[in-house]
Amino acid sequence: MGYVAVIPAAGLGKRMGYDYNKVFIQINEMAIIQMTIEQFEKDRNCDAIYLAARKEEMDSMIDLFSSSHKVKGVFEGGNERQHSIFNVLKNIPECEYVLIHDGARPFVSQDILFELYENVKHKSAVICGVKVKDTIKRIEDGKVKETVPRDELFVTHTPQAFSYDLIMRAYSEAEKNNLSVTDDAGMVESLGEDVHVVTSNYDNIKITTMEDLIMAEAIIKRMVDHHV
Numbered sequence: 001m002g003y004v005a006v007i008p009a010a011g012l013g014k015r016m017g018y019d020y021n022k023v024f025i026q027i028n029e030m031a032i033i034q035m036t037i038e039q040f041e042k043d044r045n046c047d048a049i050y051l052a053a054r055k056e057e058m059d060s061m062i063d064l065f066s067s068s069h070k071v072k073g074v075f076e077g078g079n080e081r082q083h084s085i086f087n088v089l090k091n092i093p094e095c096e097y098v099l100i101h102d103g104a105r106p107f108v109s110q111d112i113l114f115e116l117y118e119n120v121k122h123k124s125a126v127i128c129g130v131k132v133k134d135t136i137k138r139i140e141d142g143k144v145k146e147t148v149p150r151d152e153l154f155v156t157h158t159p160q161a162f163s164y165d166l167i168m169r170a171y172s173e174a175e176k177n178n179l180s181v182t183d184d185a186g187m188v189e190s191l192g193e194d195v196h197v198v199t200s201n202y203d204n205i206k207i208t209t210m211e212d213l214i215m216a217e218a219i220i221k222r223m224v225d226h227h228v
């Protein structure tokens with residue numbers, strides 16, 4: 001028994017500025033969402049993959065993965081990432097561990113997947129991320145209020161790994177309390193449960209704006225040059 005991957009891909013990609021959902025953008029003849037799914041296909045600890053897609057993109061998403069043995073279902077997304085994920089969680093069979101990962105993060109490595117899976121077996125909630133590289137300041141009315149101690153800051157990535165029972169409880173409570181958060185761990189934190197962290201890497205970017213596409217091409221070129 002391994003884990004189940006839940007991949008939200010039902011966004012609009014507004015910040016990318018294309019007239020279609022950014023997860024379908026092709027880099028090197030592969031759609032971003034295909035690159036993302038490929039990493040989970042490769043991971044032998046991943047038993048099944050479930051996706052959230054926009055209603056009007058359900059058919060294209062199903063077609064894209066029709067020959068996959070691991071993609072077991074595509075469910076309709078909601079208005080927010082949180083709604084898309086909860087709809088998938090409500091529709092999948094009960095399992096032991098769930099890894100939730102943005103469809104728009106195609107460079108998740110096998111190392112990170114392994115690290116998260118090994119940790120979630122003992123810790124119930126484990127996220128990954130990297131150290132902040134810049135100096136972060138809190139500002140107000142155009143002036144610096146304070147400099148935030150950098151060694152306490154962590155740039156949060158996905159995948160985020162949870163035991164099935166904990167993440168179901170966290171999403172249900174969040175819905176009941178109208179809690180809106182920008183990552184899955186936020187809901188677990190609000191239950192007062194510990195969320196553990198492991199190190200990801202700086203390649204694990206979320207493709208959000210045009211600059212990220214340039215970065216993605218550079219990462220792929222480096223991988224091709226180094227036969228990774």
Ligand SMILES: Nc1ccn([C@@H]2O[C@H](COP(=O)(O)OP(=O)(O)OP(=O)(O)O)[C@@H](O)[C@H]2O)c(=O)n1
Nearest residue numbers: 008009010011012013014015079080081103104
């Ligand atoms: N209602 C939504 C919104 C987002 N997502 C997914 O959640 C991931 C992370 O979200 P983000 O990068 O914010 O994507 P978008 O919402 O598409 O981007 P934007 O905010 O620029 O429109 C993406 O894979 C996106 O497809 C989703 O499944 N359902």
Ligand SMILES: O=P(O)(O)OC[C@@H](O)[C@@H](O)[C@@H](O)CO
Nearest residue numbers: 081102156157158182183206
């Ligand atoms: O940019 P948005 O707030 O829409 O989405 C953010 C989330 O996807 C993000 O918080 C996770 O990827 C973890 O950083």
